[in-house]
Amino acid sequence: NAGVTQTPKFRVLKTGQSMTLLCAQDMNHEYMYWYRQDPGMGLRLIHYSVGEGTTAKGEVPDGYNVSRLKKQNFLLGLESAAPSQTSVYFCASSWILGTHQTYEQYFGPGTRLTVT
Template sequence: NAGVTQTPKFRVLKTGQSMTLLCAQDMNHEYMYWYRQDPGMGLRLIHYSVGEGTTAKGEVPDGYNVSRLKKQNFLLGLESAAPSQTSVYFCASSVDSGGNQPQHFGDGTRLSIL
């Protein structure tokens, strides 16, 4: 049972570089989410998707783009990385978005922007 898998686990970028974080889930979940977690700020939603081919903005979407070309994959892109984007990024998935549906998380990508 792989659940939610995130790649890479660690990455160091220079300011201005671009990169894509990959999230894959094998639970056939419709909903997928990208969060960032910073000390003292908790988990904040960046973007989410309610199904293949659809995406929507969360609480802190600026500087990020996402794509959901396949149901099992949700990609998070940084077009021009900034030091403020240094964070731990978590992907999650759920069957539905209702409050009675738990979210299943990956183990995160630790990203440092120099």
């Protein structure tokens, strides 16, 4: 049981380049999330998904797109990277909030992205 995995672990992009971050979970969770974490600002929600084929915007969605084609995978795309998107990106998953007597989110190890 690997939990939540993220690829890649590190990436350096030049301004204007594009990339996709992959998140996979093997816990059969319905909900999946993408966060970014910047020093002094905590985790901020970018996009989330409440099920296969559905996505929704979080607190800071601009410049990012997501897709949830399979229940176990959640992809985060940057179409035209900007230096302001330099951050650590975390994926998380959870049961439907309140079910299974749990509300906790399970996080992946993170992807450190630098945009130059």
